[in-house]
Amino acid sequence: MGLLYFVSILAFWGVLLVKAEDAYKYYTWTVTYGRASPLGPSQQVILINGQFPGPRLDTVTNDNIILNLINKLDQPFLLTWNGIKQRKNCWQDGVLGTNCGIPPNSNFTYKFQTKDQIGSYTYFPSTLMHRAVGGFGALNVYARSVIPVPYAKPAGDFSLLIGDWYNTSHKALQQILDSGKPLPFPDGILINGQGRSIFNGDQGKTYMFRVSNIGLSTSFNFRIQDHKLKLVEVEGSHVLQNIYDSLDVHVGQTVTVLVTLDQSPHDYYIVASTRFTKTVLNVVALLRYTNSNGIAYGPIPAGPTGGVEWSMDQARSFRLTNNNNFGFNQLEPIKFSSQYKILVN
Ligand SMILES: *[C@@H]1O[C@H](CO)[C@@H](O)[C@H](O)[C@H]1NC(C)=O
Ligand SMILES: *[C@@H]1O[C@H](CO)[C@@H](O)[C@H](O)[C@H]1NC(C)=O
Secondary structure, eight states: OHHHHHHHHHHHHHHHHHHHSOOEEEEEEEEEEEEEOTTSSOEEEEEETTBSSOOOEEEETTOEEEEEEEEOSSSOBOEEEETOOOTTOGGGSOSBTTBOOBOTTEEEEEEEEOTTOOEEEEEEEOSTTGGGGBOOEEEEEEOOTTSOOSSOOOSEEEEEEEEEEOSSOHHHHHHHHHTTOOOOOOSEEEETTBSOOEEEEOTTOEEEEEEEEOOSSOOEEEEETTOOEEEEEETTEEBOOOEESEEEEOTTOEEEEEEEOOSOSSEEEEEEEESSOSSOOEEEEEEEETTOOSOOOSOOOOOOSOOHHHHHHHHHTOOEEOOTTTTSOOOOEEOOOTTOOOOOO
């Protein structure tokens, strides 16, 4: 009787332990060249599973990602998971030094865990100027349902991959750099690989916008006509939730804002414009109320007139809150550090 009792307890814990194991998610991604015309002229781009930009990788805290990457390019290819901590796992980070490029016509299986992380991140090719022509995408880590986050669940969330863009090939760009010249001024700026995206939402509801700078060299300012941006996360850390009219986002950085659709129902301009550049490049997308009864009108909202100082002051206003306990300890602000690098053209 005693033994049976003991065995049944063991069996019970065994089941619990198995149940408690973190989820495994399996992916097969094939990387190919394709063609797209993001700025008008048709050009070669890099596709993942036929998509430009690449597929959005939606994960949950502690997920185990098993991702088989098949390289069909004519060059070695490597993806890096920007912001994923890769604890004791640096050889999965996908940068030269810890990984070799995946040779053409072969594959490599990344295995990593989004251990104790939450937030908006990106992945992108880390070698050979590939990221200039695609292969990048959003990487979101959602909180587990038992973990509270310091804001109400939004009605939906959008990933906005914004970056400077060149209408030349990555090989041509590499030749320019190899010849000792600097990168030329970009030909344009894109949101999610295009010049005219539309984001739909219901009047009165609040949406999350995950805004990433996946460009090569240029900072941009992001704003939505007549709407306030409530900043809730920077680089995977929750922040004190200040309200902004516009936000500067520097290369490699991701900011997450909540936007309440509290205006009259029509379309509004979403704008990103280059910062610290003599010529200002703009890209305009639309925020469309689902009950919209009209097109966006009025002037495209102007960006800040302040320069680098303005941008530094804004970055200093992002007071990170201690994120280690995922919402349980949001009270301790930590000081802004030198995490942000501003690139001046
Ligand atoms: C390459 O892909 C095959 C399946 O398509 C898989 O069995 C193999 O483990 C992969 N190799 C590597 C190194 O990931
Ligand atoms: C690329 O864009 C530039 C503008 O920056 C333009 O002058 C040039 O004609 C474009 N190239 C092609 C091939 O269309």
